[in-house]
Amino acid sequence: MSFKNLPIDVGADGKTKIRDGVTEPYRVDTKPIWEYDPSESGASAAPPRLKEWSIDPVTRVAGALAVHTTLDLENRVAVDAYSQAMLFRGYEIILQGRDPRDAIDISSRACGVCGGVHSTVSSMAIEQAFGIVPPPLGVVVRNLGEVAEMFYDHPIHLGLLAGPDYSTALVSMTNPELVTLAEKTPARNAHIHGYKTVKDIMDAMNPLEGEIYLEALEYTRIGRIMCTLMFGKFPHPSTLVPGGVSTTISTSTFNEFYNQLAKIFDYSKRLAGWWDDICDFFLEANPDYELVGLRDSNMIQTGIWDDPSVYDATFKNIDEWGNARYSAPGVIVDGKLVTSDLTRINMGIEEFVEHSFYDDWTKNGPQRFDTDPLGNPLSPYHMMNKVTIPRPEGKNFKEKYTWDTAPRWDRMSMESGVYGRMWTTALAGNLQDNPYLSSTGDGLRMLMPRHELPEMELNWKIPQKLNAFERNRGRAYGVAFTAAIGMINLMQAFDLWRAGQTKTATKFTVPQDERVGYGFWEAGRGYLTHHLHMDKGKIVNYQINTPSTWNAAPRDPFGKPGPYEEAIVGTPILESVGDDDVKGIDILRAIRSFDPCMPCTTHMDTGKGIITREVNSCSCTLE
């Protein structure tokens, strides 16, 4: 692969270097922000009925997200958008100067849904820095715990957060004609999920009382039970350690895990069935729904679930173990896989704060790391070089307007999600032979074993267009994807146990010299990295980058919008009600399809080393 925008050349030997003759490879020439301009579409003047419309807060997402849009009521379309993360957290500041092992527990509180992924990726960054390797069963137990965590995450989004947008209760307020049509439309997958018409499914999606809503709530219990079996506690397990897990494991642990996993097999069959029916119904009822949340198919994924026979925690072999992951890392540009090498992914990443409430740290001193441990070039805007300097100033969208930053890969806006990791896994073609999961070249085949429902083969196809419906459909199939990986790992656990390889952790001592650790993993919503720089047994710098950091990003220094913003611009207003009654449901569908996770723990640095308030436990997006 080659970079399109960054001047990094890849030699025939695979080694990378800054292009000859380029003296300022990471120079940033700022440009004015992109704003709606009617002349871009050939219009001679602005349409007569433009309306500024703000949603603050966006409900049914985690934390404080505001979206400011401009609606063209004449043409019934959103023409401009700004995504604003309204709160600040400050984990990077809290972690400075602490024992690196503290990062596992403290960074875990970055999110209350992702109650284990931060602990996991933190322990991985630390084990890389410490130079220790977890035993195979430690890797498998970690995989199983993280499989379970997804069974907490995905049902919440599909049932409680995004699901109600497609329920009878809400659709009857915005598009009553669709409810009437749904009543007459047989559900194609009724033989799987039992709902005879699409209206029956929409009824079941009604908030608080619908069966699908309540079932999702119930499945969060099963996800937690499974996670607790592997990690002892969820959320925020204390058993994830550098070099493995400290949980006491026995064969009955795995048997109990299987008992719960079998329920997920059936749930995943029905879940994919009713989301297929809902997505197909809307898209067939009005093809313009295809435009809701549509943006270019550009995604970044860091990969999750390691092959215990390949993973060695080293940066030296990062591409080897990254490519062996059951869910492949990768960068997708225009729907095509550009790379699945973590080194390439890593060296293309930059994080900008031009329109964020932070100071640009690059002007404050020399760059800490010019290269990664293998000598690949790193930008001064890479997280290993980043310093978190809050500066909540800026009065308008041309200046600073969010606590989120603008991560970019090869200076392009990328989103991340469950569908993204299925996309990279389908195209990377790295999966080893197994009965449960395989790539078909244009999608994934997942075999869900028999439980109360018969064995079923589910086939997820890479969508032609990435929009709100395909994000949700992908996430629904993602439960089967994850269950398949759970089954593969469970079989590995039994094999290792039979072979007497029952050790789950490796002993270590905290090194006192200068070290770095790159943690690459995924949250429910996708991309997740932790970046550790330590010296004398303490953290010098710690940076967390999450999927919603990417998805909710603002304009970058080059003026280009972030993914939410891109997805909203062009989203049609398809409500069949008058302008005064528009509820913006299609814009909300566009935003919620990303499964936003914004900050809850708003720990503000007051300058005295004190962190003050608005409390809770979650915050995937912010600093």
Next chain:
Amino acid sequence: MPVSDQSRSGAARQIPDLVIPGLTVPDPTLANEKQYVLPEQNTGRTLVGGIGLPWLRDLDYGTQWVNRVVDLDWPDHVIVEDMSYAAHRVLHRLQEVRPNKVVLVGCMPRREDPPGTIRRYELDLAPPSDDEVQDRLSEAAMGIIDLDHTLAVVRYYGEFPDDTVVIEVEPEDDSFGLGFSDTVEATVDTVLALVRSEL
């Protein structure tokens, strides 16, 4: 120190059956057997739960108070545990324990009383409105721990026993860190005595 006795209320409404629909397969020809059977309602248990926010000084009162008292002698029917989870997780835990009585302990900034005030109230079990519960449950589902979210969501689904008591302390210091302010530290033994008097 001041101790107030009051109640908190909400509007009455019909509540749906939470558990059973979600764990049955909708097509009755496929399976009729319920996969999850709730324990008996009348267990005689009393659940004493602390709800706190980690590392936020006084706001972590519920958790830290439980940590201090959990190893004391308690009657056999009493379960003392940290319940610093999001509301629906508490709901699920109550469905498992099925206590006859619940005593919840935490620090909540109501800004109506001086710091260190201990409030004891019997929960009015009338559930709050749909809109309120949906908002609170959406936040809870995303991991937010909040005593009021817990009170609203669990009430809505009817999983608090009739005898549910909340003992709250008004915080003084909600900054990042361990331990309590002196004012709140001074309430620990009084709250313990109050909880014991509930058993």
